[in-house]
Every structure is written in structure tokens, then in C-alpha cells.
Amino acid sequence: MAVSFTDDNIKELRYRLEDAVIKCSERCLYQSAKWAAEMLDSLAPINDSDTDPDSLMDITEPPTIPVNPFSLTTDPVEAALEAQEAHKYLLAKSYFDTREYDRCTAVFLPPTIPPVPLSSLSPNPKTKSPISQKGKTKVSSLGGSRGNSAARNPYPRLSQKALFLALYAKYMAGEKRKDEETEMVLGPADGGMTVNRELAALARGLEGWFAERRAQGLEDRGQGWLEYLHAVVLLKGKNEDEAKEWLIRSVHLYPFHWGAWQELNDLLANTEDLKKIADLLPQNIMTLVFHLYYFEEASHIFSDILINFPHRLDSLDHYSNILYVMGARPQLAFIAQLATATDKFRPETCCVVGNYYSLKSEHEKAVMYFRRALTLDRNFLSAWTLMGHEYIEMKNTHAAIESYRRAVDVNRKDYRAWYGLGQAYEVLDMSFYALFYYQRAAALRPYDPKMWQAVGSCYAKMDRLEQSIKALKRALVAGSYCESGSSVDPALEAAGASHSGLGPGASTGRRILDPETLHQIATLYERLGDEEEAAAYMELTLQQETGEVDSPDPDSDENEQDSGDESVHHRRRPGQAYEDEDESEPAGGTGVTVTTSKARLWLARWALRIGDLARADQLAGELCQDGIEVEEAKALMRDVRARREGGGG
Incomplete structure (x- = not known):
């Protein structure tokens, strides 16, 4: 978005920001005053005078200080x-x-x-003050x-x-x-x-x-x-x-x-x-x-800010979250040292250090620093959510649930806390509760495939297979990625362009679907007794090796897509050995994986059941070349040979 400003525009903006600094500071809204002051300082100065400030000429008249027209109260x-x-x-x-x-x-x-409730001063915790009860009612x-x-x-x-x-x-x-x-x-x-x-x-x-x-x-x-x-x-x-x-x-x-x-x-x-x-x-x-x-989601922006303003701690906890996900331990250690040297008693500093210890798998120390952040500021959302993650790692499910609940109390739009609650209840085998929280997370994050995969998993555990299939199909659509300029929502494209995973050689409209999700859908159809649909989705799973898929889920009526997190591996033809791979062929598929090999084995067995011996023999031969499920593949080839010799082919 290109925006041009004239000198008059910039002068008015400077006046308004100066007014914002004064008025926010007068009302003790110090964070907003600091933000306006930083914005004011970032504007290029405008020379209103031709006087050289370094000249030695005598100043006969005091300098005229321009009056800010926006700092005056207009209402008489x-x-x-x-x-x-x-x-x-x-x-x-x-x-x-x-x-x-x-x-x-x-x-x-x-x-x-x-x-102040009198009960807080009483040694008997069972005594409840009428003031306290009245306050809760209000x-x-x-x-x-x-x-x-x-x-x-x-x-x-x-x-x-x-x-x-x-x-x-x-x-x-x-x-x-x-x-x-x-x-x-x-x-x-x-x-x-x-x-x-x-x-x-x-x-x-x-x-x-x-x-x-x-x-x-x-x-x-x-x-x-x-x-x-x-x-x-x-x-x-x-x-x-x-x-x-x-x-x-x-x-x-x-x-x-x-x-x-x-x-x-x-x-x-x-x-x-x-x-x-x-x-x-x-x-x-x-x-x-x-x-x-x-829409700001780029880590390089934080890097530039640190270079220019090394003592700025605002939002540094978000940058540490990005580095944590990236696994950038040296960078995380550096900003932890920098933040501690600047102010060790800031909630942002405690969260940065907590993330560093979490990346080192020292979860007890991480919890200690997240607790310290919350002691400094009870409403610091990041600390509640991150502490919940640490308690999940420590298998302290009940403490994790309480941490996530407090995060939701601070901000009910935090999808990470809702998702964490779902995970905690899933660990406790309470699928009904887990499903409720996963659905809340999916409603807040409808373009995140992980949310819908979690919903589908809960439905499957509850034997609600049709709903599980629908949720997993939504995960497929959300997790597919396609070339920029297709049907991706422009706002989403602006927000997540850096995570699209697209290469310049991608074909228009070609999408790579998550093989694991496709295989789960196929398995669910098999549990329903619909082997035709199961075979169709097993074929789709197999096709992800090369990425030569013209359309996503054929049964889905969803049109929205979002960029996924899956990495693109070298394209590989079925049965092609790894050492013989043509490196000049453009990347477009996942290559052979354990999941695609499972789909190939299922399809080989299914082809044998329906009497398609040529297809079964071909798939079994490819399995032998893949080096996965080799013994099963050899057994299949023996069955095919026996049927052919017995006149069944």
C-alpha cells in the first residue's frame, strides 16, 4: 500500500502525535504516551527556519516556539x-x-x-463476607x-x-x-x-x-x-x-x-x-x-528494531516466540541476555528467558520465569499461555488447565489457550471436553489445519465418524497451499505471505494436500465400510508423492484456502529409487513417506481382493523399491504369482 505525504501532512501528524504524548501522559496512560513519543521521534524533522543552529551569531530575539493547535481544548x-x-x-x-x-x-x-472483603482478613477461610458476595453479584x-x-x-x-x-x-x-x-x-x-x-x-x-x-x-x-x-x-x-x-x-x-x-x-x-x-x-x-x-508477522522486523533500539523490550516476548518455533537457540540466547541486561524485572524479559529455558528442555526453570512474569503483571497473557505449555510438557495436566483458563480469562480470543485446553483434556481421555475447546480454537482460527485435525481426532475417538471426516476435509482445504494469485483470500495472503511455502515453479492451481490427513480420511471411510471412498482417498494420498493433483478434496464444498506449514520435498515418481532421483525435476511433491507407503500397501491389498492382479503386482514392486513394508510387499507378490499360476489372472 503506497502512501505519500506532503510536508503539511507530516507537520500536522507531528502536531497530533505531540498532542497525543501530552494528553496520554496527563491521563497517566503511560504506554500510549510512550508509543506516541516513539512515533513522533521516528518522523523526519521539518526545517521551519533557515537559521543554522551551529552558527555563532548573536540571537537578538528569543526563538518563536510554534503553538500546537491540537493541544488546546476547543470546547469552551x-x-x-x-x-x-x-x-x-x-x-x-x-x-x-x-x-x-x-x-x-x-x-x-x-x-x-x-x-475489601472482611473474609480476607479472617483466619477462617469458610467465612464469606456479604461485601464479597455483593461484589460478585454486581x-x-x-x-x-x-x-x-x-x-x-x-x-x-x-x-x-x-x-x-x-x-x-x-x-x-x-x-x-x-x-x-x-x-x-x-x-x-x-x-x-x-x-x-x-x-x-x-x-x-x-x-x-x-x-x-x-x-x-x-x-x-x-x-x-x-x-x-x-x-x-x-x-x-x-x-x-x-x-x-x-x-x-x-x-x-x-x-x-x-x-x-x-x-x-x-x-x-x-x-x-x-x-x-x-x-x-x-x-x-x-x-x-x-x-x-x-498483519505484522515477520521476524525480520523485530531484528531491525533490535538493531536500531537495542534497549526496547516492548513486544520482545512475541519475537522470542517466533525464535522458539524456529528453533533459533543462539538468537534466543542473545535476546535473553540483552533483555536481562536492560531490565530483568519486566514481564517481557521473564518470558524471553522462560522461552530460552523451554527450548533447552529445562521446563522447571521455564515455569519459574513465567511465574515471575505473572507476579509482575497478572494480566500478561503470553506468560499464562506459555506456562500452560510447560505444564503440558511436565505432564502436570491440572496445572496446565488452570494456566490456560487464566489465559482465556485475560483474553477470550486467544486461540492458543483454547487449543491448549483441548490438548490437556485429551490427555485426560475426556474427549467431549476436548472437542468443545478445540471447536472454540477452530472458530477463532478457521484457516489453521491443526485446529480441524484436532476436532476430527476427537470426533473419531467418540465414534462420530461422519463428523470426523467433515472436520478432516476442512483441515485439508485449510492446509492446502497454492500459487499466489489463485483463490486465496487477499487479506490472508497479506498476513501469511512469508509462510506460503510457494516456489516460483509452482503450477497454477496445483495444491499439495497433507498425506497424513488424507490417510486418516481413507481409514475412517474403511471403518464405515465404504471401501470405494477409502480407495479414492488412498489414491489421493499416493498422488501427493509427485504433487500431480488437479483439485483438492472432491467432496469438500469449502473454497477458502490458507498457506500451510508443510515443507516441499523433491518430486518422486512411484517406484523410483532415491539414489536414481532426477535432481533436475522441479520440486512439487512430498516424495515417498511412511504414510504414502501405507496407502500403497492398502491399495495393493485392495487390488488383490478385487482381482486387479497387474495393479497389485505393480504396487508391490514399488513397495520393494521404497524399502518400506518390504516383507509385506514380497508376500503380496507371491500371492499374485500364485493366483496367476492357478488361473486367477
């Missing part, structure tokens, strides 16, 4: 309120910066007693007051800037108390049931405030910050659809708040979700940045 009512509250705002922000959140809130709102109804005429504004007349700081401090106070109550990660008191007890009051109060604004006709005069906070509160209450609406409203009102875009990104499971809301997003440069952020 809001500007007047902000001017009246200026000294109190400085006091409240100083309290926030020193993590005295309740004192920060009390500067603008009447002080209240923090809702949280379960978050976001349910839309259209409720009883909702009223409980807040005094404040500017939106002051109200946001006070309510955000109230939210942070609740988060701090929640972390204090949960104690040790996955310890006795960490059952995932502890909630932020401020959420219910915040949800009711914000709903009442917005209802009053709507009644006064001021709905379009919001600044985007309280809308963002309302969405965050709704997300904590699992009200994702309504939260998505408020986030879209927030980025319309103030598009340069990156935190709102990140929350919106976490609510989108795939490119289809992005397409659904594309027309609802503002049409500006931030939407372009958001699209680029949503």
Missing part, C-alpha cells in the same frame, strides 16, 4: 472547567504517580471506604444497564479530563487490591475468582454519566477518554460486543490514543472480524497503522 465549557481545576489536577496526578490511587480519586470525588451484571432509566449520574460537575483521572485511579486501585488478594501465582488463594471490586460501581456510574450526556444532547462532544475507560470496564465484565462499540467510538473521538486500538485488536479473532468493522473505523492514518499492526 471544558476549557473553563479545566482552568478551574488546574491546581487540583496537579495534586491528583502527583498522587497517581506515587501509586496512591485512592487519594487521587478523593481529590475530585467524595472519599469512600475501599471495598460484577456479573456489568454492562447490563444499557437503556435502564434508573441509571443516573453520580459524579459532580467536573471536566472530562479530571473525571477520567479520578475514575481511572479508582479502577487502578481495584486492580491493585485484586493482585494483593490473589497472593502467589497459582497458589491456594489464586483460583482466578478474585475480581476488581470497583468495576460494578464504575460501570453504573459511567452508564449514568453517558445517559445524562445523551439526554442533554452532548453525546457528540466527548473526548474519547471516558469512552475508552467504559470499554475497559465492560471488557473486564466479559461484555465484549458492547466494549467493541465503545472502543470504536473512542477511536473516532480521539484516534491517536494507541491503547484503544490495542484493546480493539485483542477483540478481533481473525481477518474476517476486521473486515466486519472496517467500515466503522475512522478513515485516517491511525486506521492504516492499525491494519499494518494487525
Whole structure:
């Protein structure tokens, strides 16, 4: 996507980013302020003056500092309120910066007693406080007051800037108390049931405030910050659809708040979700940045960032995940050392080091570092999921289930956690539960063949063979790969082009299907007693050796494809020995594998049963050359010879 900017465009962008740094910092949204500052620093400077800064000429007049037109509050009512509250705002922000959140809130709102349950102070764990029970009841109804005429504004007349700081401090106070109550990660008191007890009051109060604004006709005069906070509160209450609406409203009102875009990104499971809301997003440069952020999957981008900014730890855990999958142990060791030297008490650093130990198969140490990351930040999604993977490796299934559940609590769109839950329950031979979680993962990741293979495997274990076949056929379509420019979805092609596995010599429309999946489908048809279909899929399995297949699954009505992870081996003709392989022939198939040899043996036996002795003899001869199932092949050839000599041919 080519985008050109004039000097005026860049100057306006600089002003807007500068304004975003100031406004996010004023509201204590430090991560968003840092992002805007980094973007501002990355822009090329524009020379507004011909004066050489290194010249020794006397400066007779002080330099004129240009006024940022976007840093001023355009609403006169809001500007007047902000001017009246200026000294109190400085006091409240100083309290926030020193993590005295309740004192920060009390500067603008009447002080209240923090809702800490008395049961947490009691030595008897069976005693439940009525405050605790009341809090749980309130949280379960978050976001349910839309259209409720009883909702009223409980807040005094404040500017939106002051109200946001006070309510955000109230939210942070609740988060701090929640972390204090949960104690040790996955310890006795960490059952995932502890909630932020401020959420219910915040949800009711914000709903009442917005209802009053709507009644006064001021709905379009919001600044985007309280809308963002309302969405965050709704997300904590699992009200994702309504939260998505408020986030879209927030980025319309103030598009340069990156935190709102990140929350919106976490609510989108795939490119289809992005397409659904594309027309609802503002049409500006931030939407372009958001699209680029949503498709970013290249490891070389992280490498360039590390070279230019070696002390940047943001999203470094994602880079370590990529290196882990690639098995790049030296690179992973390097970034682990770099991150530890920069800040060893950052969650990202702990996850990087944990991935390094996991790659070394030191799973106990890996768990220790993932726990440390969660001690620093309970909502750090990567650590919960990665710790679940480690517990699976350690055969601690119950701890893995709890870790994955906590990951899902943080972000219900994390397909890896749903898939991990399916794996854990499959280990426990609880196929019904495993199937449910695999289906959730497949719904979030419909173009990933592994998800559908897992669904098909569960159906097969439950003897639901027809559904298993349908799921495996979907895995075939998702796992097939074809030449760029065919029927692959353009958005998927943009997102996964680096994983397509395509070569320049690929034929148009030619696809390589997963032989293992084809063989599973054939076996299922055999279990159903449909040997004709079983033979057809065994033939398809065999054809993957050369890749000379004109179409994918003939029974599938799916048209979407995605790039697969299978590697392309040298093309090989049936029966051709490895040492005689023609290296000049272009790669296009899998070559002979154990799975294709199993299919060849099945077809040879089937040909013998139906009396096709020539076909059975040919396939048995190829098996002898493959060096796989040689004894079975020789026995088949003896049977063929005996039938021919007995007049059966």
C-alpha cells in the first residue's frame, strides 16, 4: 500500500502525535504516551527556519516556539472547567504517580471506604463476607444497564479530563487490591475468582454519566477518554460486543490514543472480524497503522528494531516466540541476555528467558520465569499461555488447565489457550471436553489445519465418524497451499505471505494436500465400510508423492484456502529409487513417506481382493523399491504369482 505525504501532512501528524504524548501522559496512560513519543521521534524533522543552529551569531530575539493547535481544548465549557481545576489536577496526578490511587480519586470525588472483603482478613477461610458476595453479584451484571432509566449520574460537575483521572485511579486501585488478594501465582488463594471490586460501581456510574450526556444532547462532544475507560470496564465484565462499540467510538473521538486500538485488536479473532468493522473505523492514518499492526508477522522486523533500539523490550516476548518455533537457540540466547541486561524485572524479559529455558528442555526453570512474569503483571497473557505449555510438557495436566483458563480469562480470543485446553483434556481421555475447546480454537482460527485435525481426532475417538471426516476435509482445504494469485483470500495472503511455502515453479492451481490427513480420511471411510471412498482417498494420498493433483478434496464444498506449514520435498515418481532421483525435476511433491507407503500397501491389498492382479503386482514392486513394508510387499507378490499360476489372472 503506497502512501505519500506532503510536508503539511507530516507537520500536522507531528502536531497530533505531540498532542497525543501530552494528553496520554496527563491521563497517566503511560504506554500510549510512550508509543506516541516513539512515533513522533521516528518522523523526519521539518526545517521551519533557515537559521543554522551551529552558527555563532548573536540571537537578538528569543526563538518563536510554534503553538500546537491540537493541544488546546476547543470546547469552551471544558476549557473553563479545566482552568478551574488546574491546581487540583496537579495534586491528583502527583498522587497517581506515587501509586496512591485512592487519594487521587478523593481529590475530585467524595472519599469512600475501599471495598475489601472482611473474609480476607479472617483466619477462617469458610467465612464469606456479604461485601464479597455483593461484589460478585454486581460484577456479573456489568454492562447490563444499557437503556435502564434508573441509571443516573453520580459524579459532580467536573471536566472530562479530571473525571477520567479520578475514575481511572479508582479502577487502578481495584486492580491493585485484586493482585494483593490473589497472593502467589497459582497458589491456594489464586483460583482466578478474585475480581476488581470497583468495576460494578464504575460501570453504573459511567452508564449514568453517558445517559445524562445523551439526554442533554452532548453525546457528540466527548473526548474519547471516558469512552475508552467504559470499554475497559465492560471488557473486564466479559461484555465484549458492547466494549467493541465503545472502543470504536473512542477511536473516532480521539484516534491517536494507541491503547484503544490495542484493546480493539485483542477483540478481533481473525481477518474476517476486521473486515466486519472496517467500515466503522475512522478513515485516517491511525486506521492504516492499525491494519499494518494487525498483519505484522515477520521476524525480520523485530531484528531491525533490535538493531536500531537495542534497549526496547516492548513486544520482545512475541519475537522470542517466533525464535522458539524456529528453533533459533543462539538468537534466543542473545535476546535473553540483552533483555536481562536492560531490565530483568519486566514481564517481557521473564518470558524471553522462560522461552530460552523451554527450548533447552529445562521446563522447571521455564515455569519459574513465567511465574515471575505473572507476579509482575497478572494480566500478561503470553506468560499464562506459555506456562500452560510447560505444564503440558511436565505432564502436570491440572496445572496446565488452570494456566490456560487464566489465559482465556485475560483474553477470550486467544486461540492458543483454547487449543491448549483441548490438548490437556485429551490427555485426560475426556474427549467431549476436548472437542468443545478445540471447536472454540477452530472458530477463532478457521484457516489453521491443526485446529480441524484436532476436532476430527476427537470426533473419531467418540465414534462420530461422519463428523470426523467433515472436520478432516476442512483441515485439508485449510492446509492446502497454492500459487499466489489463485483463490486465496487477499487479506490472508497479506498476513501469511512469508509462510506460503510457494516456489516460483509452482503450477497454477496445483495444491499439495497433507498425506497424513488424507490417510486418516481413507481409514475412517474403511471403518464405515465404504471401501470405494477409502480407495479414492488412498489414491489421493499416493498422488501427493509427485504433487500431480488437479483439485483438492472432491467432496469438500469449502473454497477458502490458507498457506500451510508443510515443507516441499523433491518430486518422486512411484517406484523410483532415491539414489536414481532426477535432481533436475522441479520440486512439487512430498516424495515417498511412511504414510504414502501405507496407502500403497492398502491399495495393493485392495487390488488383490478385487482381482486387479497387474495393479497389485505393480504396487508391490514399488513397495520393494521404497524399502518400506518390504516383507509385506514380497508376500503380496507371491500371492499374485500364485493366483496367476492357478488361473486367477
